[in-house]
Amino acid sequence: KRITKAMAEHYRGNSHIIGWQTDNELNTSGSLSYGPVTLAEFQAFLKDKYKTIAALNDAWGGNFWATAYDDFDQVVLPLDYAPAPVGPTHVVDYHRFLAFVTARFQHDQVLILRTTNPDWFVFHNLGNLDDIDLRGEFSTDLDFLGFDIYPFMDDEKQRIGGVGEAQALRLDICRGFTGNFIVPEQQSGFGAQPNFSTLTPEPGEMRRMAYTSVARGADGVMFFRWRPAHFGAEIYWMGIIDHDDIPRRRYDEAKQFAGEVTALKDKILGTHVRMDLGIAGSDFDNQEMHRSYPIGLPSPQDDAMLLHRYCYRHNIACGFIHPEDDLSKLKALYVPHWLKWTDAWTARIEAFAKAGGTVILGGRTGSRDVNNHVIRETSPGKALSALAGITVEEFGRLTPVDGDGLFAHGGRFGVNTVRKKLPATSASRQYVLKIGNAQVTAAHLYELLKV
Known part of the structure; x- marks a missing residue:
């Protein structure tokens, strides 16, 4: 707060300062904390949320x-296997807490900035999206998101095809959270920190990546x-010019790019990206509920990545959207095994289907409730079952x-050994689907449906 206030007061009358970026890539370097201050704040967060310890025990399945x-x-932080696996709702609430304190940390800065000069715009630049609920206060506090x-770093980390x-x-996931946005940091050259590096964009790639954004x-x-730094942990994170200050390619x-996009700005600003196929995304609870008890399945986002890659390679207008958003312009909506589901969402996708849209539901969708408990009805619940038939x-x-x-060999559930691994029985047990004239081998999970 002291730093933000001092800087805001210093620049409050400077006509060259028109807006502020809060902090820098919150939670990118890490969001987890297990210290004593975190524990005390976590306990206070839970007390404010549940009011009584009986309500917490019920939500967490304390029996x-x-x-x-x-x-x-008495509540502890969710350290895994200390001595046994932590209850899934305990884990989800811990990540809800981390999202809450992240938003609160930013909120303190936003209040100071808006009080100092209400004419400034305020935004944040996001790197990793861990433990940030972008449909909550973190976003509503801001004028827009960055x-x-x-791309070359994402390619190395994700290995999804190029x-x-x-x-x-990355861009479509981000747009699913906020609609249009800005890119405060667009890669221009070779990137590196002491523990990793990226390719150098070839001639023309820097401009192409900017246009893609x-x-x-x-x-x-x-x-x-x-220009790049001459000291510190990013001396080889290159910029528009090199260390010697000589302009090159x-x-x-x-x-x-600047000249071209300036000429096009009146045709671009105010427009929105077309989306024919929507993938359900941008839901904090669903991503965290999956991570709390994944049973070895890909996350909803990892599942969605496969469809997104297909659409990218076949020029299908695809993106991410939340069921609470406007679905009317879509032709189809795919829900990638969202464990948590609400009747309100069912009503929205039912209206979408009745208007001619196609809805595709992934396995396990609707199988848990708001407390991350498995529902007591036959999955996927009465309303969704009625809709899907x-x-x-x-x-x-x-x-x-x-x-x-089904899970990694060795470690807690296997034997640490140097012998050659042989396939488990599960590797030979296959389910085959026929979709039209195509025959597809199922992976990760099957469901037997009653129609």
Whole structure:
């Protein structure tokens, strides 16, 4: 607060300062904390949320494994296997807490800035999206959001098929949270920190990546950065010019892009990205509920990535959207195994289907409630079953394509050994689907449906 207030007061009358970025890439370097201050704040958060310890015990399923508490002061942080797996709702509430304190941390800065000069715009630049609820206060506090785009770094980290696929996925996920946005940091050159590095964009790629950002929802783009540092942990994170301050091809590309996009700005600003196929996304609870008890399945986002990649490679207008958003312009909506589901969402997708849209539901959708408990009705619940015309009679795991078992060999559930691994029985147990004239081998999970 002291730093924000001092800087705001210093620049309050400076006509060259028109807006502020809060902090920098909150939670990108890490969001987890298990110290004593975190514990005290977590306990206070839970007390404010649940009011009584009985309500917390009910939400967390405290009768299982005798994990009920007598008082909020007894609640511990969810350290895994200390000594046993932590209850899933305990884990989800911990991540809800982390999102809450992240939003509160930013809120303190926003209040100071808006009080000092109400004419300033305020935004944040996001790197990783861990433990940030972008449909909550974190976003509503801001005038708009920014997302930092480093396609070659995303490509190396995700390995989903190429730098184009990686950038498109990142941008579409971001747009699903906020609509149009800006890119405060657009990769311009070679990127590196002491523990990783990226490719150097070839001639023309820097400009192409900038246009990709615009095409997928960016109303503003700023290249990172003007020049690289000569010391510190990013001395080889290159900018528009090099360490010697001599303009070369990246400078020329930035200049070319700036001139071209300035000429096009009146045709771009105020427009929105077309989306024919929507993938349900942008829901904090669903991502966290999956992570709390994944049974070895890909996350909803990892599942969605496969469809998104197909659409990218086949020029299908695709993106991410929440069921609470406007679905009317879509032709189809795919829900990638969202465990948590509400009747209000069912009503919205039912209206979408009645208007001619196609709804595709992933396995396990609607199988847990708001407390991350498995529902007591036959999955996927009465309302969703009525809409889809099915109930789930049985489910089970399958290995991934080319997998040799259901979980990693060795470690807690295996034997640490140097012998050659042989496939588990699960690797040979396959389910085959016929879709039209195509025959597809199922992976990860199956459901037997009653129609």
